Amino acid sequence: MSVELVEVVRSGFRECVHRGSVVIIGAGGEPMFEVGEVHLPIYPRSANKPMQALTLLRHGFEPVDDAELAIATASHAGEPDHIALVQRLLDRFGFTEDDLGCPPDLPTDERARAAALHRQQQPRRVYMNCSGKHAAMLATCAINGWPVSGYLDSAHPLQQAVCATVAELTGEPETDLGIDGCGLPIIPVALVNLARSFALLATAEPGTPPRRVADAIRAHPRVISGTNGVDLLTMDAVPGLVCKIGADGVHAGALPDGTAFAYKIDDGAERARMPLTLAILHRMGVDWNDSLAALAAPPVLGGGARVGVIRAIPGVV
Numbered sequence: 001m002s003v004e005l006v007e008v009v010r011s012g013f014r015e016c017v018h019r020g021s022v023v024i025i026g027a028g029g030e031p032m033f034e035v036g037e038v039h040l041p042i043y044p045r046s047a048n049k050p051m052q053a054l055t056l057l058r059h060g061f062e063p064v065d066d067a068e069l070a071i072a073t074a075s076h077a078g079e080p081d082h083i084a085l086v087q088r089l090l091d092r093f094g095f096t097e098d099d100l101g102c103p104p105d106l107p108t109d110e111r112a113r114a115a116a117l118h119r120q121q122q123p124r125r126v127y128m129n130c131s132g133k134h135a136a137m138l139a140t141c142a143i144n145g146w147p148v149s150g151y152l153d154s155a156h157p158l159q160q161a162v163c164a165t166v167a168e169l170t171g172e173p174e175t176d177l178g179i180d181g182c183g184l185p186i187i188p189v190a191l192v193n194l195a196r197s198f199a200l201l202a203t204a205e206p207g208t209p210p211r212r213v214a215d216a217i218r219a220h221p222r223v224i225s226g227t228n229g230v231d232l233l234t235m236d237a238v239p240g241l242v243c244k245i246g247a248d249g250v251h252a253g254a255l256p257d258g259t260a261f262a263y264k265i266d267d268g269a270e271r272a273r274m275p276l277t278l279a280i281l282h283r284m285g286v287d288w289n290d291s292l293a294a295l296a297a298p299p300v301l302g303g304g305a306r307v308g309v310i311r312a313i314p315g316v317v
Contacts, residue, residue: 002036006272010300010308018272020265022317023191024284027258041188042264043178045246049073049133050201050213055165056136057209060143070220071132077226078107078127086126089135093142100125101152102134102182109226130182154185169197194252195262202242202254214242230273237288251277259284271310279312
């Protein structure tokens with residue numbers, strides 16, 4: 001069963017608790033620490049984007065720079081630089097925003113969202129946080145002569161290639177697929193195998209497609225997340241870390257030596273992310289810098305004053 005990982009304490013009273021599962025693997029791939037259901041499949045959600053981007057590189061996608069590869073792995077916030085990268089991809093391969101298969105949305109970044117609403121803009125496909133991945137998938141279809149129509153279908157050659165890559169990196173057996181929030185197929189993966197996939201990316205030989213994906217994420221953490229994004233804050237504070245969040249409480253990452261982690265918060269609560277991620281990194285021996293100290297135990301407010309804390313439960317992680 002999953003375990004209690006993060007608690008919300010208000011005025012000395014435990015008000016809420018977030019349950020989940022965590023695994024840390026060593027450089028040799030063996031589990032060093034595990035609590036909860038780390039061997040049962042979960043949907044990685046956007047934590048599978050690095051594996052999807054690897055598939056694109058292996059099938060002829062050639063970004064003009066690392067930022068363009070990063071946007072292909074991104075859960076971006078719809079900020080102007082994010083949209084410019086997505087549009088650049090679409091323009092180079094002769095596509096328009098209407099060709100994207102992801103649903104319309106508004107930016108998740110507060111300022112970008114407010115600006116769009118101020119301009120009285122309706123939700124757009126390019127604003128959706130997966131639009132970079134979809135633009136890169138369209139480009140890969142064009143390069144290979146695959147049909148653009150139906151590229152979200154699990155039987156499409158591109159999605160079959162993605163399934164093969166995920167199976168290779170995770171060792172997961174073939175199973176029924178789900179549908180992710182952006183409309184693409186999603187493959188269930190156990191947390192221990194998700195962590196191992198990130199270790200493979202982080203430790204790959206320089207210049208190889210897996211290492212190119214890892215290096216692009218490391219070089220452009222703001223592109224893959226956004227202002228104040230969890231991945232940006234974490235990678236800025238921990239040199240060499242490559243990590244990626246997924247919706248509904250998933251996070252996975254690896255250090256250059258191949259030590260890696262993955263977790264799933266059962267209720268998907270965003271407020272539990274940073275305290276849990278930082279507690280895990282601490283257990284991995286990472287001394288993150290002072291910029292993250294406040295995020296390791298963010299305050300609970302009452303009347304504008306600090307009256308409590310959100311924290312990883314001492315002694316659990």
